[in-house]
Amino acid sequence: MEAKLVAQCKSPTLSLAHRKPKHPCVVVGVLARPVDEISGEARKTNHVYKDGLFDRITINYLSKCVQEATGLRNNKSGYESLVDAATVASQRFSPVEQHQLVIQSLDRAFPKPMLLLIRKLLPPSKFARKLFAVFTTLFFAWLVGPSEVRESEVEGRRERNVVHIKKCRFLEGTNCVGMCINLCKLPSQSFIKDSLGISVNMVPNFDDMSCEMIFGQDPPESTDDPALKQPCFKLCKAKRSHGTNCLVIN
DSSP states (O other): OOOEEEEOOOOOOSOOTTSOOSOSSOEEEEESSOGGGOOOOOOOOOOOOOOOHHHHHHHHHHHHHHHHHHTOOOOOOHHHHHHHHHHHHHHHSOHHHHHHHHHHHHHHHSOHHHHHHHHHHSOSSHHHHHHHHHHHHHHOHHHHOOEEEEEEEETTEEEEEEEEESSOHHHHHHOOHHHHIIIIIHHHHHHHHHHHSOOEEEEEETTTTEEEEEETOOOOOGGGOGGGGOOOOTTOHHHHHHOOOOOEEO
16 A cells, blocks of 8 residues: 555644744554554553642643743642643644743753753763663653663664663553654653753664663654654544544645
8 A cells, every 4th residue: 555644734823933843744644444443542551640839840840831922821739730741732732833832841941051051061971871871760761751761772882872661651641643643752862962962862662662761872864764754653642532643644
């Protein structure tokens, strides 16, 4: 069957010229078979997130930053508030605008002097890649769920530069491939590279909702990235709850 390109196309509703986007056109899937045959559906987990005080503070802070960037408020709290803010952003803004909104939110969340200091003290190296991986597992479980550091090969040597996220909390919470790509993977890769000076390739697995962050590895071009050739889940929460068609077949 002839493959069809799947793109998320929306008319821009807001001019966000904060940064020049690196991905002017976003393809979020390539369908080689009818949607009904695609096995991606909502996956439930038995894991119960018990957010501590630090977790709740950081979740609410990031949610507030996203809401300020979009100009759209919600009255929810905790991780539900963050997912709701992200869902609204995916409905109201084009993919390029979504990237810019996330980068603006991260710029609000992390003081620029701190990022500049980290970039100066930790230029790309084996030590820096390992440190970023360890730091991510220790301090970002509230955002992505439990993770662990794993090895990969860098220039012929084994390094502990990979963060393996066992089941991404954000992907599970949104249950939307388009939101994973446009509100997490692509803007996070750009932000980490531009702000911290280190490349990272985020490799989501939409079958089991795991993900790997490979520090020191450049992400592939949009046309070659397997993650951008995935259709959305049948039970996409954005589609079910808000009537959003996150995949438009051209």
